Amino acid sequence: MIPYNKQSLDEDDIQAVVNVLRSDFLTQGPVVPAFEKALSAYVGAQHSVACINGSAALHLAMIALGIRQGDIVWTVANTFVATANCALNCGATIDFVDIDPETFNISIAALSNKLAIAEKNGTLPKVLIVVHFAGEPADLTAIKKLSEQYRFKVVEDACHALGASYGGEKVGSCKYSDITVFSFHPVKSITSGEGGALTTNNNDYAKVVRLYANNGITKESELFVNCPHGPWYYEQQTLGYNYRLSDIHAALGLSQLKKIDRFISQRKKLADRYRSLCESLPVRFQLLCPASQSAYHLLVVSLSDVVQRNELFSKFNSADIRVQVHYIPVFTQPVYSSQNLDKSQLKNSASYYSRCLSLPLFVGLSEGELDTVIKSLKEVLS
Numbered sequence: 001m002i003p004y005n006k007q008s009l010d011e012d013d014i015q016a017v018v019n020v021l022r023s024d025f026l027t028q029g030p031v032v033p034a035f036e037k038a039l040s041a042y043v044g045a046q047h048s049v050a051c052i053n054g055s056a057a058l059h060l061a062m063i064a065l066g067i068r069q070g071d072i073v074w075t076v077a078n079t080f081v082a083t084a085n086c087a088l089n090c091g092a093t094i095d096f097v098d099i100d101p102e103t104f105n106i107s108i109a110a111l112s113n114k115l116a117i118a119e120k121n122g123t124l125p126k127v128l129i130v131v132h133f134a135g136e137p138a139d140l141t142a143i144k145k146l147s148e149q150y151r152f153k154v155v156e157d158a159c160h161a162l163g164a165s166y167g168g169e170k171v172g173s174c175k176y177s178d179i180t181v182f183s184f185h186p187v188k189s190i191t192s193g194e195g196g197a198l199t200t201n202n203n204d205y206a207k208v209v210r211l212y213a214n215n216g217i218t219k220e221s222e223l224f225v226n227c228p229h230g231p232w233y234y235e236q237q238t239l240g241y242n243y244r245l246s247d248i249h250a251a252l253g254l255s256q257l258k259k260i261d262r263f264i265s266q267r268k269k270l271a272d273r274y275r276s277l278c279e280s281l282p283v284r285f286q287l288l289c290p291a292s293q294s295a296y297h298l299l300v301v302s303l304s305d306v307v308q309r310n311e312l313f314s315k316f317n318s319a320d321i322r323v324q325v326h327y328i329p330v331f332t333q334p335v336y337s338s339q340n341l342d343k344s345q346l347k348n349s350a351s352y353y354s355r356c357l358s359l360p361l362f363v364g365l366s367e368g369e370l371d372t373v374i375k376s377l378k379e380v381l382s
């Protein structure tokens with residue numbers, strides 16, 4: 001069986017976890033801060049806060065930006081449901097911007113049009129969540145410019161894009177955004193089992209996120225509202241969550257982070273091989289921007305129509321090659337039917353969905369396995 005994606009673990013990753021298991025702290029020990037420090041240094045952001053998964057990191061990002069009932073959040077439909085759920089979890093309403101048919105990322109033209117209309121109607125978003133789909137950075141320069149013109153905040157959902165860069169900066173530097181969110185699920189660039197993180201250059205956001213990720217509790221005496229009862233005193237200042245990462249998970253994440261550049265270059269090599277072996281086939285690949293560096297999270301091909309895509313999906317399955325469809329447009333999910341969305345503005349998202357297929361791509365996929373995938377592809381397409 002060839003999976004579509006999976007983790008790559010070495011003996012030193014396993015040893016790093018074992019070391020924590022033999023230490024005094026399984027959680028709230030020294031490894032989480034070490035992981036956070038290494039992540040900040042890697043992406044070039046002032047703060048990073050580790051948490052239990054990418055979904056929690058998105059939720060914390062919404063909380064830090066003050067999202068609540070009555071607010072409007074925009075994102076794309078070509079994403080995992082968690083990108084949109086975080087807004088609903090705060091009581092906000094969500095709306096979707098269409099994607100570009102070539103880059104599969106947010107369409108800047110659609111975004112500009114939608115913003116101009118929303119300004120007239122008084123329905124501008126408070127936050128835009130940008131997804132770097134398949135690891136390819138969205139057009140952050142254009143998005144930042146629009147965010148200044150229309151005064152909305154920008155969150156990067158970079159769950160696909162740890163290790164990617166944009167304009168010479170690592171994704172996560174937050175040069176073009178307020179907060180960036182990562183996931184360390186086993187299919188992502190690096191893994192900690194479950195895990196996520198948020199990076200920002202804003203001190204206040206970092207403080208709020210730490211508070212809410214820790215049941216609303218602070219132990220920093222200079223922040224106390226009440227007079228401390230004694231040296232044991234801690235203070236719950238808001239209703240938060242326990243979204244903390246454990247040291248066991250952080251040890252794996254920290255060990256994996258040391259290998260990220262090797263991981264990305266291996267993924268790039270495989271992705272390049274797919275592209276060159278498919279040159280004569282009627283498939284389209286994601287248009288990559290030469291000024292960016294993708295993290296090559298997914299290898300998506302766009303087929304000529306839904307019939308061909310479905311045929312390929314079955315063909316691969318019977319050949320024991322796991323492929324996937326990324327993503328079912330979020331607005332088609334029953335949970336989102338109450339949002340009164342204008343789907344006529346989301347035609348590219350729907351059309352992309354009917355034709356996309358993600359082929360196996362992961363560190364450790366051999367060239368022989370890749371060639372087997374291409375062989376199955378050719379059997380159906382030629």
Ligand SMILES: *Cc1c(COP(=O)(O)O)cnc(C)c1O
Binds near residue numbers: 052056184
């Ligand atoms: C994986 C993923 C998430 C959620 O991350 P978890 O760690 O699984 O909670 C959110 N957004 C996108 C785009 C993702 O791919």
